[in-house]
Amino acid sequence: MKKRVLLVLFLLLLPYAQAWSWDQYEGTTAWDVTVTVDEKDCGGKVYSHSNTLTITHKKSVADLTDLGHGPVSGTFFSNILTVQGRTIPDGSGTSALGSASVAFAPDCLSFYTKYPWRYHDSYQDCSGTTAWQGRRTDSTTCPDAFVVDAPAQPRLPLPQVMRTADEIKALPAEEQKVEYGKVLEKNPRDFQSNYAIGHILKDEKNYSGFVKHIDKALENKNYAEKLRKERQAEVKERLGFTIDPTTAKVPLLRKIQGELDTVPNPMIYDFNVLKTPDTRSWYDKWREYWSRPIDDLVRK
Amino acid sequence: MKTRILLMLGILLLLVACKGQQPVTSVCDSKDCFIAKANNCEDININVTEEFGSVNYASKGCVFTKTVLSMNDTEEMRKLFEGKTLSCIYEQSRFDRRWVDSLVFGIEYCEGELKDRIVDMLAFL
Numbered sequence: 001m002k003k004r005v006l007l008v009l010f011l012l013l014l015p016y017a018q019a020w021s022w023d024q025y026e027g028t029t030a031w032d033v034t035v036t037v038d039e040k041d042c043g044g045k046v047y048s049h050s051n052t053l054t055i056t057h058k059k060s061v062a063d064l065t066d067l068g069h070g071p072v073s074g075t076f077f078s079n080i081l082t083v084q085g086r087t088i089p090d091g092s093g094t095s096a097l098g099s100a101s102v103a104f105a106p107d108c109l110s111f112y113t114k115y116p117w118r119y120h121d122s123y124q125d126c127s128g129t130t131a132w133q134g135r136r137t138d139s140t141t142c143p144d145a146f147v148v149d150a151p152a153q154p155r156l157p158l159p160q161v162m163r164t165a166d167e168i169k170a171l172p173a174e175e176q177k178v179e180y181g182k183v184l185e186k187n188p189r190d191f192q193s194n195y196a197i198g199h200i201l202k203d204e205k206n207y208s209g210f211v212k213h214i215d216k217a218l219e220n221k222n223y224a225e226k227l228r229k230e231r232q233a234e235v236k237e238r239l240g241f242t243i244d245p246t247t248a249k250v251p252l253l254r255k256i257q258g259e260l261d262t263v264p265n266p267m268i269y270d271f272n273v274l275k276t277p278d279t280r281s282w283y284d285k286w287r288e289y290w291s292r293p294i295d296d297l298v299r300k
Numbered sequence: 301m302k303t304r305i306l307l308m309l310g311i312l313l314l315l316v317a318c319k320g321q322q323p324v325t326s327v328c329d330s331k332d333c334f335i336a337k338a339n340n341c342e343d344i345n346i347n348v349t350e351e352f353g354s355v356n357y358a359s360k361g362c363v364f365t366k367t368v369l370s371m372n373d374t375e376e377m378r379k380l381f382e383g384k385t386l387s388c389i390y391e392q393s394r395f396d397r398r399w400v401d402s403l404v405f406g407i408e409y410c411e412g413e414l415k416d417r418i419v420d421m422l423a424f425l
Contacts, residue, residue: 009365037348074327084416085416087411087412089417096412119413125389175378189311228423231423232423234422234423235320235420235421235423235424238420239380239417239420240376241376242376243376244376244424245377245421245424246424247425249374249375250371250372250373250374250377250421250424251352251372252352252373252377252381252403253421253424253425255351255352255403256404256421256422256425257425258402259402259403259404259405259406260425263402263405266405266407267405268405283380283422283425286404286422286425287422287423287425289408290408290419
């Protein structure tokens with residue numbers, strides 16, 4: 001009898017424990033991507049074009065074929081792929097591309113992101129945005145590898161209708177804020193909702209809200225640790241470090257650490273940040289305060 | 301008639317002299333001097349030996365540029381940082397002195413490979 005109860009409990013809990021996430025997948029996927037570029041500020045217009053995209057997944061690292069600015073690599077954290085900002089040669093000038101957080105839908109069939117950029121040459125200095133809307137073309141389900149790992153389970157009704165953070169990410173910003181707010185009402189410490197709403201507020205130049213939510217997200221020590229390790233691995237690979245850069249080995253790191261340790265009144269985006277006595281979480285926070293929209297480059 | 305020709309020659313000479321003039325670039329030998337002139341959007345350029353290496357600070361037309369010239373660091377770090385720049389656009393009298401006093405603070409308003417590298421390094425703290 002006891003065994004039966006345990007079995008029922010196991011079956012009940014299994015679907016919730018086996019949530020799909022791209023950061024566990026290895027293989028390739030194919031997509032059709034509509035790329036929409038807004039060049040109005042540069043004297044152009046808004047235009048779209050379609051591209052095919054192949055993503056090579058290596059768990060948390062993903063390599064994307066060219067969508068217009070050359071092939072790129074990114075880092076998956078759950079179902080969000082982060083592509084770091086970079087500066088590229090563009091015509092007779094350069095374009096500084098902002099970092100992109102690509103939100104993949106939980107059904108594995110679509111993704112969306114919009115990132116800012118700033119173009120500069122000897123004649124003009126202007127900014128715009130590029131959006132990617134991706135549709136999966138090689139399958140209508142999540143990759144088979146996942147199905148093998150998690151055989152079909154009896155589908156049980158969810159206890160309540162609550163969108164996941166990944167589903168919310170695909171909505172317009174205003175709706176996202178409402179939906180994340182609902183999640184945070186139930187669980188104020190929810191990492192993904194705090195992290196995502198923080199970045200929406202940052203796009204809206206609400207820096208106090210941005211810092212507040214990033215700080216709250218990073219109270220989840222496990223996520224903060226995971227995020228740090230993934231960023232370290234990504235940077236180490238991208239920059240080709242043969243050693244793990246540490247403060248003991250790298251003088252510049254000691255200089256940066258010294259600044260973070262001794263600054264009396266730290267500010268970012270003209271917002272005063274409260275320093276924490278715990279240096280580990282202080283460094284974690286400061287690291288996550290970065291990716292910012294390029295529109296903010298002109299200091300007002 | 302003679303006066304007219306002399307007047308025209310005078311104007312011509314004045315025009316040629318004006319055309320030959322270049323914008324004046326200020327000279328400084330301290331960070332404070334640099335900051336004051338940059339804050340006023342004057343063209344200014346200075347090389348400074350910092351704790352981590354040698355840096356060029358330049359400002360022209362309210363655009364500040366920081367370039368790492370050389371570093372006292374590992375070979376890998378030197379390859380990653382030497383020659384890298386970051387640029388910050390500002391309005392007159394809004395120069396942020398942290399751009400020359402600090403490596404990290406204030407660069408949220410800047411762009412460039414040097415900034416990207418510094419942000420990358422934060423991952424290793």
